[in-house]
Amino acid sequence: MIHPIEIKDLKFRYKSSSSNILQGVDLTVPKGEVLTLVGLSGNGKSTLLNIICGIIPHIRQGVIEGQVKLWGEEVRCLKILDITKRVGIVFQDPDSQLFSPTIEDEIAFGPENLRIEKDEIGRRITKVLQMVNLEEYRYENPNNLSGGQKQLVAIAAVLAMEPDILLFDEILAQVDIEGRKKIKNVIKNLKNQGKTIVSVEHDLENLDIADRVLKLENGKLQEYKGW
Numbered sequence: 001m002i003h004p005i006e007i008k009d010l011k012f013r014y015k016s017s018s019s020n021i022l023q024g025v026d027l028t029v030p031k032g033e034v035l036t037l038v039g040l041s042g043n044g045k046s047t048l049l050n051i052i053c054g055i056i057p058h059i060r061q062g063v064i065e066g067q068v069k070l071w072g073e074e075v076r077c078l079k080i081l082d083i084t085k086r087v088g089i090v091f092q093d094p095d096s097q098l099f100s101p102t103i104e105d106e107i108a109f110g111p112e113n114l115r116i117e118k119d120e121i122g123r124r125i126t127k128v129l130q131m132v133n134l135e136e137y138r139y140e141n142p143n144n145l146s147g148g149q150k151q152l153v154a155i156a157a158v159l160a161m162e163p164d165i166l167l168f169d170e171i172l173a174q175v176d177i178e179g180r181k182k183i184k185n186v187i188k189n190l191k192n193q194g195k196t197i198v199s200v201e202h203d204l205e206n207l208d209i210a211d212r213v214l215k216l217e218n219g220k221l222q223e224y225k226g227w
């Protein structure tokens, strides 16, 4: 059976480093699962997400051994634009991800790069704004939103490329309680739509959205049994 994410014996080091950060990661994520990764700071959680979405090695360099497959295809063999149609990543700091004058423009940016036709982009903007419950802010400047709302725009911008795998790298870390609730609800709905989600979390209070939790330790994924 082919799964959205299949990683076998993944080893990785940054070019500037002499030792491997990832030392034999094995991971299968089935469709529709919300998997959360925990681990001490610097253990390589973000690095792993960046490898799954092709940022490494397409944008940041490093030495990769082993297999990383998205729906059965080796991610290193896919072009970056083809990867963005399959997997979307959202980061911790919403301000670092938003740069357009309106939310509509922000969401259109990805699909425009994929050369999707204008009417279809308009339909996608409407659809993803409904998904994150921000329809009324379509023409607003992202700077006028709260941290939680900005994060929802970043999620919407990724959803507009219609990936079925989503990677969330500590997206709740800079969001207040109200914002967290809203984002968690969106994550639940995305799971119900069959999206596959891998999130990295520091705050144990955010593990409630996970179907499964794994801990990254000593370069490998281990069963999580609490701290």
Ligand SMILES: Nc1ncnc2c1ncn2[C@@H]1O[C@H](COP(=O)(O)OP(=O)(O)OP(=O)(O)O)[C@@H](O)[C@H]1O
Pocket (backbone or CB within 6 Å): 014, 015, 016, 017, 021, 039, 040, 041, 042, 043, 044, 045, 046, 047, 048, 060
């Ligand atoms: N571009 C890079 N070049 C060299 N080393 C890097 C690079 N990016 C990260 N590292 C190093 O790789 C290690 C793993 O970093 P990574 O950000 O993946 O860990 P993390 O578990 O996500 O940490 P945190 O929870 O603090 O975000 C760290 O020691 C970090 O300093």
